[in-house]
Amino acid sequence: MLIYDFALAPNPARVRAFIKEKGIEVPFQEVKVREGQQHEEPYVTKNPFRLTPFMELDDGTIIAESMAICRYLEEMHPEPNLMGNDAKERAVVEMWNRRVEMDGFSNLGSAARNSMPMFIGRVLPGVKGDQPQSAEVAARGKELVGLFLPKLDAQLANNAFVAGDRFTVADITAMFLLRGAKAQEFDLSACPNIERWFAEVSARPCFS
Amino acid sequence: MLIYDFALAPNPARVRAFIKEKGIEVPFQEVKVREGQQHEEPYVTKNPFRLTPFMELDDGTIIAESMAICRYLEEMHPEPNLMGNDAKERAVVEMWNRRVEMDGFSNLGSAARNSMPMFIGRVLPGVKGDQPQSAEVAARGKELVGLFLPKLDAQLANNAFVAGDRFTVADITAMFLLRGAKAQEFDLSACPNIERWFAEVSARPCFS
Numbered sequence: 001m002l003i004y005d006f007a008l009a010p011n012p013a014r015v016r017a018f019i020k021e022k023g024i025e026v027p028f029q030e031v032k033v034r035e036g037q038q039h040e041e042p043y044v045t046k047n048p049f050r051l052t053p054f055m056e057l058d059d060g061t062i063i064a065e066s067m068a069i070c071r072y073l074e075e076m077h078p079e080p081n082l083m084g085n086d087a088k089e090r091a092v093v094e095m096w097n098r099r100v101e102m103d104g105f106s107n108l109g110s111a112a113r114n115s116m117p118m119f120i121g122r123v124l125p126g127v128k129g130d131q132p133q134s135a136e137v138a139a140r141g142k143e144l145v146g147l148f149l150p151k152l153d154a155q156l157a158n159n160a161f162v163a164g165d166r167f168t169v170a171d172i173t174a175m176f177l178l179r180g181a182k183a184q185e186f187d188l189s190a191c192p193n194i195e196r197w198f199a200e201v202s203a204r205p206c207f208s
Numbered sequence: 209m210l211i212y213d214f215a216l217a218p219n220p221a222r223v224r225a226f227i228k229e230k231g232i233e234v235p236f237q238e239v240k241v242r243e244g245q246q247h248e249e250p251y252v253t254k255n256p257f258r259l260t261p262f263m264e265l266d267d268g269t270i271i272a273e274s275m276a277i278c279r280y281l282e283e284m285h286p287e288p289n290l291m292g293n294d295a296k297e298r299a300v301v302e303m304w305n306r307r308v309e310m311d312g313f314s315n316l317g318s319a320a321r322n323s324m325p326m327f328i329g330r331v332l333p334g335v336k337g338d339q340p341q342s343a344e345v346a347a348r349g350k351e352l353v354g355l356f357l358p359k360l361d362a363q364l365a366n367n368a369f370v371a372g373d374r375f376t377v378a379d380i381t382a383m384f385l386l387r388g389a390k391a392q393e394f395d396l397s398a399c400p401n402i403e404r405w406f407a408e409v410s411a412r413p414c415f416s
Contacts (some may be wrong), residue, residue, distance in 0.1 A: 061300065067306060087283035091280035092271065095276035134348060
């Protein structure tokens, strides 16, 4: 097994945090994304989505998607459990992980790609090109994140962690949403529960 | 168990197709989304995301996310299997279902909400308001779908179904991506494998 990694991006960081929290050893190979190596062989044939991370199994199977990688690792290494212990908890964790990701994390990524100078030339995920950044797309992404954060705050008013009373993959996704939101200078003054959770969870070794 | 449904939207349709393919009986309750019922009690307390579908378990637990609902149903009713038979197949199905959803389906939904007259007043998912539609956000959504479809076509050149040699939940998500793409008049002339797959899979009873 080998995970093709990129140190600077949030999706690979989610997978690395998951692996650290599991306490397992997985071999990594860095892809020089800033130099466009994901558009070259052998990467582009292995993963036509041209994104990181992706995982290559020993039989050559490619799993080119962060949460699919985590799901596989959860099955191979069940403890500590990060995706739910029974059908109901797995559904709740899945719900929250996907809500954090689709309502928050993905929209924040779209905002970043369409506003931050470092993404010029890489505005569309997996595409090498000179598409212009769009201030309107960036604003919409931020607007959607701004709508999601109070819902996350309300959830954290009644729960120690994102999906309930213990740390799960949903907290990992939320950590990278919040780090990104802070980097993009979101005002979190109306989200005291997020701030409480962020301070507590940031101290975990998996995020160091 | 009860699923709060909305007949006209693609996410509830994904869950209904999943349930039909399973051959199981689940009680549904229609939410009058066009009339804004999702913003009223008791719905808004049950599901603060104000979206359909969502599932209420007998103990009151709410699962407010389409694929989390499907995952729960898969565990309760393992056959016919729609999410993978072992860890590797589950990872491959998860990868493709998420790629179809995040690269295709979600972007197509954003394009629809920002361009179709029926979404005026409902431009942002789960928000009742008069946010303007954005032609630029719609165009970006369509651009991203247009980048994804050839990748899906390449996958279907070598595989009968989206995630391999048998029908899975990834085909269900792809069906609603393709129905939407056809409704939004995407040119599929360069995607013969998608057209072959679409014709074959459309005939399944779960999509009738």
